[in-house]
Amino acid sequence: MSTYEAWAGQVIEKIRRKMARVSEKNQDKIPYTTDEAGNYDDRSDSSKSWNIDNGLNWWTNGFWGGMMWLMYQDTGEKKYLDIARQSEQKMEKCFADYYGLHHDVGFMFVPTAVADYRLTGNENSRKIGMHAANLLAGRFNPVGKFIRAWNDLTEDTRGWAIIDCMINLSLLYWASEESKDPRFKQIAMLHADTVMEHFVRPDGSVNHIVEFNPDTGAVIRSLGGQGYGEGSSWSRGQSWALYGFALAYRHTGKQEYLDTAKKVAHYCIANIGADGIVPLDFRQPPEPAYEDSCAACVIASGLLELEKDLYRNAAVRILKAVDEKRADWSESCDAIVQNCSPSYHNQVHHITMSYADYYFIEAVYRLKGIGKPMW
Ligand code: GLY
Secondary structure, rough: OOOOHHHHHHHHHHHHHHHHHEEEEEEOOOOOEOOOOEEOOOOHHHHHOOOOOOOOOOOOOOHHHHHHHHHHHOOOOOOHHHHHHHHHHHHHHHHHHHOOOOOOOOHHHHHHHEEEEEEHHHHHHHHHHHHHHHHHOEEEEEOOOOOOOOOOOOOOOOOEEEOOOOHHHHHHHHHHHOOOOOHHHHHHHHHHHHHHHHHHHOOOEOOOOEOOOOOOOOOEEEEOOOOOOOOOEHHHHHOOOOHHHHHHHHHHHHHHHHHHHHHHHHHHHHOOOOOOOOOEEEEEOOOOOOOHHHHHHHHHHHHHHHOHHHHHOOOOHHHHHHHHOOOOOOOOOOOOOOOOOOOOOOOOOOOOOOOHHHHHHHHEEEOOOOOOOOO
């Protein structure tokens, strides 16, 4: 057994112990982050479903169910299936509201409804997945060839596209595969082509947001978004690009997508220091030394999708740093991964975020060949 396999085996034991307790304690919730006492919050309050920051439409709500499906695949324990289904049933209510839904329906429904359908053949889950895919496809701007991000909140975002959406494309690949209707995949590829052209810079760094004229498709400007500023390199944006293009290649076989994923991967590997800690933005000033362990976990999972020793070794280095320096394996915090940051200019940094745990578990399981690919 290689060194990384032995280490991954030990981490999986820790994941099993921690998730057994955390899942039971929080089974009625859909958590995003922990409070000061280490207890998970709950975003599943349907009375708040129009509030994308807190309610049922919150973009990370799929990751709790996703973690349960990861645990179910590992352990076969029915309690994980039941908790995953409970969150899926709550999230189905989002479709009735409609207004709060956004481009992140992929993040929300791939790890929940699509995972359920893939693993159990549940027909209602297929319907939820197809419904979500149609909503995502409906956000495509055919002139600019991009999927519109967000809804108008405080500003006009009709022409905005964001790097994160590369992951949402998995919902469209699945919908085409499932329905045999190529439109969904065609939209995904047109969007990915636009991202290759206008988001990915020659050195492998990426823009977070690009604004297009929604009527003509002309590029207006790029924005720093959740990173340090315009022209910077938000690490979680880098992670979405890396993983998103690696998945785009898996689903389409288009060589340029693999080349792009590798370009972004090399940029990330070159910019992560010897300690394996991932900064919030690769181009932020040295102080404050904001980190984002969530970006670390997504980068690692994306590197594993590239299936080569070079990338696997880099992924293991990053995951070991999370395990040894940024993980809480105790009972005092519901979350595993610490020091995650929503965005550079947010007042809050170094918190827990449920999707960091999701990607950490996904990556470690992948090292041991546990579970089917879900994206
Ligand atoms: N999709 C938004 C984020 O990564 O925070």
